[in-house]
Amino acid sequence: MRWCEAVKYSEVVARSNDEVAALLQEYADLISITGGDAFRARVYEKAARAVGGHHADVSALDLKGLQEIANVGKSIAQKVLEYFDTGSVSAVEELRAKIPAGVRRLTAIPTLGPKKALTVYEELGISSVEELAEAIQQERLRDLKGFGPKTEENILHGIELLQSSGGRVQLDVAMGLAEDVVGALTEVPGCERCAYAGSLRRVRETIGDIDILAASTKPAPLMRAFTRLPYVTEVIGTGEKKTSVRTTKGLNVDLRVVPPDSWGAALQYFTGSKAHNIRTRERAVHHKLKLSEYGLFDVETGEKIVSETEEEVYARLGLPWIPPTLREDRGEIEAGLRDELPDLVAESDLRGDLHTHTDLTDGLAPLEEMAEAAAARGYAYYAITDHAPDMAMQRMTDERMLAQRARVRELDGTYPTRGRRGGLRLLHGTELNIGPDGEVDWPDDFLAGFDLCVASVHSHFNQTRDALTRRLVRACENPYVNIIGHPTTRILGKRPGIDADLDAVFAACARTGTALEINAHPDRLDLRDEDILRARRHGVRFAVNSDAHAVPHLGNMRYGIGTAQRGWLTPADVINTWPERRLRTFLRKGRS
Ligand code: DGT
Ligand code: CA
Ligand code: CA
Numbered sequence: 001m002r003w004c005e006a007v008k009y010s011e012v013v014a015r016s017n018d019e020v021a022a023l024l025q026e027y028a029d030l031i032s033i034t035g036g037d038a039f040r041a042r043v044y045e046k047a048a049r050a051v052g053g054h055h056a057d058v059s060a061l062d063l064k065g066l067q068e069i070a071n072v073g074k075s076i077a078q079k080v081l082e083y084f085d086t087g088s089v090s091a092v093e094e095l096r097a098k099i100p101a102g103v104r105r106l107t108a109i110p111t112l113g114p115k116k117a118l119t120v121y122e123e124l125g126i127s128s129v130e131e132l133a134e135a136i137q138q139e140r141l142r143d144l145k146g147f148g149p150k151t152e153e154n155i156l157h158g159i160e161l162l163q164s165s166g167g168r169v170q171l172d173v174a175m176g177l178a179e180d181v182v183g184a185l186t187e188v189p190g191c192e193r194c195a196y197a198g199s200l201r202r203v204r205e206t207i208g209d210i211d212i213l214a215a216s217t218k219p220a221p222l223m224r225a226f227t228r229l230p231y232v233t234e235v236i237g238t239g240e241k242k243t244s245v246r247t248t249k250g251l252n253v254d255l256r257v258v259p260p261d262s263w264g265a266a267l268q269y270f271t272g273s274k275a276h277n278i279r280t281r282e283r284a285v286h287h288k289l290k291l292s293e294y295g296l297f298d299v300e301t302g303e304k305i306v307s308e309t310e311e312e313v314y315a316r317l318g319l320p321w322i323p324p325t326l327r328e329d330r331g332e333i334e335a336g337l338r339d340e341l342p343d344l345v346a347e348s349d350l351r352g353d354l355h356t357h358t359d360l361t362d363g364l365a366p367l368e369e370m371a372e373a374a375a376a377r378g379y380a381y382y383a384i385t386d387h388a389p390d391m392a393m394q395r396m397t398d399e400r401m402l403a404q405r406a407r408v409r410e411l412d413g414t415y416p417t418r419g420r421r422g423g424l425r426l427l428h429g430t431e432l433n434i435g436p437d438g439e440v441d442w443p444d445d446f447l448a449g450f451d452l453c454v455a456s457v458h459s460h461f462n463q464t465r466d467a468l469t470r471r472l473v474r475a476c477e478n479p480y481v482n483i484i485g486h487p488t489t490r491i492l493g494k495r496p497g498i499d500a501d502l503d504a505v506f507a508a509c510a511r512t513g514t515a516l517e518i519n520a521h522p523d524r525l526d527l528r529d530e531d532i533l534r535a536r537r538h539g540v541r542f543a544v545n546s547d548a549h550a551v552p553h554l555g556n557m558r559y560g561i562g563t564a565q566r567g568w569l570t571p572a573d574v575i576n577t578w579p580e581r582r583l584r585t586f587l588r589k590g591r592s
């Protein structure tokens, strides 16, 4: 017992100290990127290292205690306190607002550094690691002042280091690369079919490597084309059946080429998961069949059974086709045998997006552009939910919110959309901050003016389990809170979810008619699949939302839908697939 407690305690220490260290380091980078005082940047950098290595939990220290840490002066100590009080630091937010997030991410490349990051952004407009890798491939960096072929090589190595750390990459990174590879291979003469399989097809939240499958009677041209793709940095191995490469994104890609008559069996095999495959192989044995990566065979005659589609394979096993997002051995085989597979929610079922931002707060695009893009996606309704005043850096006021509402009412129904005859319905909402005690930004009479309220935790992540649970339950009990935004607040690879009793929160959601968000941003995917499965058993409703801060983010819905599918959700479970009237009734939350 004591040992467990000790482990838990040190994890908590590590968590808040790491958070502060990362924030101070980011501030140092931002100072350098924005051309600020190099000496000042170094002061923050040193402080970051000191805090990161501090033996005790910095969130428990006061101003005086903080200043006792090496390299931490009064002004830094004040920023740390501000961070624990409010969840952010206004000085950092101010600099963040000046620099695209992609450029900041460039500084995370070990060999690049802030100065060079700014140069490639200013000179070549590069604002993401992917663009940078591409520019190096095209040898566009070497002509910049202070760069050369050797610098290109170093940076490329840095990108590899960055992206191979942790081994797995985020869903959107893998998806972009896989779609590119599939597109290129489909063009190769003799390619009859090409698709991605593996964890990517199952839409897992992170991807270890990409598995591409092609069907052809002539593998050689496909293998050759594959190894010559521009973002391939190394050919790990190549043969008649399989070729593996490393890419500039630090991600490995396997290509397997199979004869067209075993496409279905191969796709089934390489989609996995391993656990699901073990179960399907059992079914095969039961039917006197053998299922392997080489196809489906009759055990007695050894004859290969033509299986051009997955449907044929599953049918031979006595099963309906099982959607890839369910293939984790979480009961899908049993459900299939009983013919009780869920009718999964699909992206085409979505009628709207219920959590989005504009440039009134930290979004990049004005309301008009976001609404126009939403209409182009065919939505019937669309909610604008900018940040509420307790997040101080957003400088929200009642007046600004009401002025936005007036504009929303003016634009309501004016954007033609496939999804609705009268034009896109605009809902005016907000994203409230759930305070340390579960309170939210505005009094009831002001909240009553919104069509819907999302409420999210944005600060005080390290409260006790009881406090966090009470806080979320209290937010659910607020009659104006309709959706709990990114419920666990995790950031993939950066911040773990908060430690709350989720079952208690799920029960409160079901009891109060509060929906849980499935935040579709690939950095979050929050709730995650396993939590969705649990919440569903409590009878909770869900909202799959983009949390878009810019027009391209609206397209992240595909990742949210994949996650919802992995949680076995049907359209009936997801409020933003419902017709507008039904949605509006839900949003009344039983209020009179
Ligand atoms: P990842 O790459 O870690 O994100 O996850 P997966 O699921 O893509 O795994 P990967 O790339 O190792 O293999 C792709 C699929 O191939 C896997 O989902 C199922 C199949 N597979 C690979 N190795 C085995 C195995 O030893 N047994 C069985 N039954 N299937 C396997
Ligand atoms: Ca894989
Ligand atoms: Ca693989």
Ligand code: ZN
Residues within 6 Å of the ligand: 355, 357, 431, 485, 547
């Ligand atoms: Zn938001």
